[in-house]
Amino acid sequence: MVKFIENIEHMDNQKTFIFTTSGRDKKDFNKKFRDILDLNGFNVVADFNCKGFDTFGPIKLIGGINKGRPNEKDVDNAKKFSKSLLK
Numbered sequence: 602m603v604k605f606i607e608n609i610e611h612m613d614n615q616k617t618f619i620f621t622t623s624g625r626d627k628k629d630f631n632k633k634f635r636d637i638l639d640l641n642g643f644n645v646v647a648d649f650n651c652k653g654f655d656t657f658g659p660i661k662l663i664g665g666i667n668k669g670r671p672n673e674k675d676v677d678n679a680k681k682f683s684k685s686l687l688k
C-alpha cells in the first residue's frame with residue numbers, strides 16, 4: 602500500500618481521505634499514509650481506521666488476530682465516517 606501511495610502523481614491540494622483496517626492496535630495507524638499523501642500534495646481531510654482480521658507473517662501460525670473484525674459496530678462507524686465526508 603505504501604509503494605502504491607508513494608507512486609501516485611503529485612496533486613496540488615487535491616482533497617482525499619484515508620480508510621483502513623489493521624490488525625495492530627496502533628493509535629495513529631494512518632500517520633504513515635497521511636505523511637506520504639501530504640508530501641505528494643494531497644489535502645487529507647479525514648481518516649478512518651478500525652481493527653481487521655490479520656494473518657500477516659508469524660501471526661498466521663496462531664490463526665490470526667481480530668477474528669470477526671470488522672464487526673457490525675465497525676461497519677456502523679464506517680458508515681458514520683462516510684456520511685461525515687459529505688458535509
